[in-house]
Amino acid sequence: MAKAEQQPLKTPLYDSHVEMGGRMVEFAGYLLPVQYPTGPTLEHAAVRNAAGLFDIDHMGQFELTGPDADLFLQYIQVWDIDQMRVLDAHYSLLLYSDGTVVDDIFLYRLPERWFIAVNASNRAKDFAWLEANALGFDVTLRDISDETCMLALQGPSAETILQRLTPADLSVIAARTAVETTLDGVPALFGRTGYTGEDGFELYFPAANAVDVWNAILVAGKDDGLLACGLAARDSLRFEACLPLYGHEIDATTYALEARMNWTIAWNKEFVGRDALLKMKLEGAPRLLVGFEMVEKAVAREHYHVASAGVEAGYVTSGMKSPTLDKFLGMAYVPAALSKIGTEIEILVRGQPKKAVIVKRPFYKPRYK
Amino acid sequence: MSQYKVDADARYAKSHEWARKEGDIVVVGISDYAQDTLSDVVYVELPAVGSEVVAGKQAAVVESVKAAEDVISPVSGKVVETNSQLADTPEIVNGDPYGSWFYKVEPGANIDAELAALMDADAYATFAAESAH
Numbered sequence: 001m002a003k004a005e006q007q008p009l010k011t012p013l014y015d016s017h018v019e020m021g022g023r024m025v026e027f028a029g030y031l032l033p034v035q036y037p038t039g040p041t042l043e044h045a046a047v048r049n050a051a052g053l054f055d056i057d058h059m060g061q062f063e064l065t066g067p068d069a070d071l072f073l074q075y076i077q078v079w080d081i082d083q084m085r086v087l088d089a090h091y092s093l094l095l096y097s098d099g100t101v102v103d104d105i106f107l108y109r110l111p112e113r114w115f116i117a118v119n120a121s122n123r124a125k126d127f128a129w130l131e132a133n134a135l136g137f138d139v140t141l142r143d144i145s146d147e148t149c150m151l152a153l154q155g156p157s158a159e160t161i162l163q164r165l166t167p168a169d170l171s172v173i174a175a176r177t178a179v180e181t182t183l184d185g186v187p188a189l190f191g192r193t194g195y196t197g198e199d200g201f202e203l204y205f206p207a208a209n210a211v212d213v214w215n216a217i218l219v220a221g222k223d224d225g226l227l228a229c230g231l232a233a234r235d236s237l238r239f240e241a242c243l244p245l246y247g248h249e250i251d252a253t254t255y256a257l258e259a260r261m262n263w264t265i266a267w268n269k270e271f272v273g274r275d276a277l278l279k280m281k282l283e284g285a286p287r288l289l290v291g292f293e294m295v296e297k298a299v300a301r302e303h304y305h306v307a308s309a310g311v312e313a314g315y316v317t318s319g320m321k322s323p324t325l326d327k328f329l330g331m332a333y334v335p336a337a338l339s340k341i342g343t344e345i346e347i348l349v350r351g352q353p354k355k356a357v358i359v360k361r362p363f364y365k366p367r368y369k
Numbered sequence: 370m371s372q373y374k375v376d377a378d379a380r381y382a383k384s385h386e387w388a389r390k391e392g393d394i395v396v397v398g399i400s401d402y403a404q405d406t407l408s409d410v411v412y413v414e415l416p417a418v419g420s421e422v423v424a425g426k427q428a429a430v431v432e433s434v435k436a437a438e439d440v441i442s443p444v445s446g447k448v449v450e451t452n453s454q455l456a457d458t459p460e461i462v463n464g465d466p467y468g469s470w471f472y473k474v475e476p477g478a479n480i481d482a483e484l485a486a487l488m489d490a491d492a493y494a495t496f497a498a499e500s501a502h
Contacts, residue, residue: 040434041409232434299412299432321411
């Protein structure tokens with residue numbers, strides 16, 4: 001929150017983005033390209049059909065070590081880390097004790113340590129939350145965000161392109177696993193992870209090598225349709241796959257269960273937020289996150305009101321014209337009674353009710369390896 | 370020198386719409402600056418044929434990947450035709466903003482004064498270049 005008063009930060013790739021014609025905007029306290037001259041629609045398509053490269057260095061990374069690291073992590077997040085082998089990666093949530101969401105995170109079990117990727121806007125808050133809850137645990141938590149560069153290379157051609165820059169055999173790296181290797185000669189951690197609904201990799205390496213690695217990947221992929229992609233494409237890609245974005249579908253006012261995050265939760269262990277969620281699980285969530293399609297053409301944008309038979313019934317969390325499906329789609333919180341697929345609702349678009357219908361999520365079925 | 374294209378035959382509003390007199394009717398659209406600033410256009414809501422638009426008042430909405438923006442009519446009159454191509458291929462606005470008109474009006478009595486109040490292409494080119502900073 002203090003960030004708003006500060007000058008926006010720059011990632012090490014700021015000058016590269018400007019040189020490439022990136023349209024720089026402030027996002028989570030950083031100046032990042034919302035798009036390049038190619039435009040969000042083509043950047044989105046590149047990721048679905050070939051590959052896209054994203055600067056996501058604004059995201060935070062923590063390293064957790066110590067004799068109680070497993071015990072602490074099991075307690076502080078929702079996924080069952082006993083199911084994770086070394087070099088496994090998994091999506092998870094940090095919850096407040098009432099079951100609302102501190103952040104969504106990616107966990108990597110590495111030899112002798114845990115690596116945690118967190119949202120940029122939540123980096124300071126997450127670190128403080130973890131520290132505050134670590135009392136009594138023999139652990140060491142380090143924020144290694146500044147020294148670590150994070151890029152995402154996503155799309156069906158990501159493996160082919162990345163293989164040109166690394167000695168590791170990427171064909172054997174399964175989805176949601178990682179490998180520690182080199183990237184254009186630079187020591188790097190590759191996660192076969194991402195947030196676009198496509199196969200791909202998230203890459204972590206020393207920030208000092210950011211520009212060289214960025215350029216090397218762009219050169220390696222230039223004949224494969226690789227495009228540098230901005231924040232707009234990143235948002236539309238995750239949206240089609242119905243992946244929640246912190247501050248939109250999930251935040252400190254939304255419960256993990258109403259956000260349909262049941263699949264991330266391991267009920268067979270204790271964790272912060274479990275009691276509240278279990279109660280909600282038994283009683284049923286009063287409202288649920290749904291996907292909808294506009295029956296009457298219109299762009300349903302975040303914060304637009306939902307109505308049913310003229311009565312207010314929730315709000316839109318994200319909405320847009322889906323570039324891949326060519327439909328006007330959205331996600332919204334609605335009363336549980338209205339959450340069934342096929343239910344007709346209305347979206348108030350600039351005061352005008354427009355017909356929409358609840359549809360199946362995700363809109364785009366992820367194509368992980 | 371401007372980085373934005375202009376149509377020499379059109380006149381321009383500060384809100385980045387253009388109006389082009391073609392015989393007895395006036396054609397309305399949005400400028401190259403407007404489409405570039407909006408980014409990829411995904412939907413255009415047009416006025417009904419037969420409805421009246423008023424200079425300085427909202428007449429249409431253009432939705433892009435970024436935002437919804439009101440289109441302020443640069444002229445007053447009765448809408449006689451809307452561009453049906455925009456319904457299925459709104460993205461043509463990005464590629465050809467001066468060809469991808471929004472609507473045509475049968476202008477009202479004040480049309481000469483309304484057009485005179487708009488910028489010519491040269492003045493607008495300078496205005497658009499300055500707006501970009």
